[in-house]
Amino acid sequence: MSEHDHHHHDHDHSELSETELRVRALESILTEKGYVEAAALDAIVQAYETKIGPHNGARVVAKAWTDPAFKQALLEDATKAVGTLGHVSRVGDHLVAIENTPGRHNMVVCTLCSCYPWEMLGLPPVWYKASPYRSRAVKDPRGVLADFGVSLPKETEIRVWDSTAETRFLVLPMRPAGTEGWSEDQLAELVTRDSMIGTGFPKTPGAPS
């Protein structure tokens, strides 16, 4: 999706779905009433499209992999720790980082709606907001992981975090083997969005991306 087309109201409405017509009507009503500036709506969309995304979370994870003091600070108070990194977008209060270990794997869900650490990961993917994931993640997390092609040793504890309040969770995945001496920039390339939700792992060095 690129720029909003300001001339869309002149298009032939017969091509548009009922939903599109309804959205356009509502936008006309809100702007005509003086509630919102149309250009400000464009700017919101543009900000979502350009400023947030999993690259923010990947920076944080890569930093934690290379800097033990930062990692400790992140696990103690993620909002505060991320705030010390100038190159990562600002985050709201009550961001909680949860660490994967050989004995414990963390996974994040919002069974009630779609709570997700936007500032770290961008807008959530459709599957995160859809019924299959929301219904099953808390009861059958191994089955859900299998849908992602992920399997864990049977003795690994799986901890599911249901985001039921204004706290937000970021999974700190385990650093892949074979990355000794890598720079933060190189490591950030390995960090996938799903590895920070807990439904995947970071990329393996040398594997095709």
Place this chain on the structure above:
Amino acid sequence: MNGVHDMGGMDGFGKVEPEPNEPMFHEEWESRVLAMVRAMGAAGAFNIDASRFYRETLPPQVYLSSSYYRKWLLGLEALLLDKGYISKDDVASGHSVAPAKSLKHGKFSMADVERIMVRGKFGRPAPGPAKFKAGDRVRAKNIHPATHTRLPRYVRGHVGVIERDHGCHVFPDTAANDAGEHPQWLYTVAFDGRELWGPDSDPTIKVSIDAFEPYLEAV
């Protein structure tokens, strides 16, 4: 409310289907709905809890058969109608035909965009001491509020352990109904899989929720 949105533990929805290289929006209108919800919320027409409650009150068959942003659109329309920011005549004509209502924070303009890219603040000063501390065993109350709540059904009546204390936060159950913020202590409470799902559950599972103090009782 015991709505279909509260779906943790339900069966029958099928497999999770990740979409490779998923775009941020699948249709342009989705981005406009997102922007309108954020803008009208920031302008003071409603709070985040009310916007969630209005999506939850969509009829179950509509909730389950609508796409994510369609639910946002339907919830937004219903909320703005209920609060008097738009009228049925406006919606019917597709243009503003009724007078505008004043917004708590005024018109949403370009200058407001940057601040909404950081989540709002929900922490509040404590009105009193915390009832629980990390390590305490607690039961999620068997309660069934008919309006908005953030206590999912699948934990009600079950015993868990307090793991973290997040301080005091706006209480969604009252904030959603314009009944005030009534800040409450908020805790991460972890439950064993077998406590929630019975003896056949995978014994390696633990599930936590973040629970407001009024949802919990000492065991």
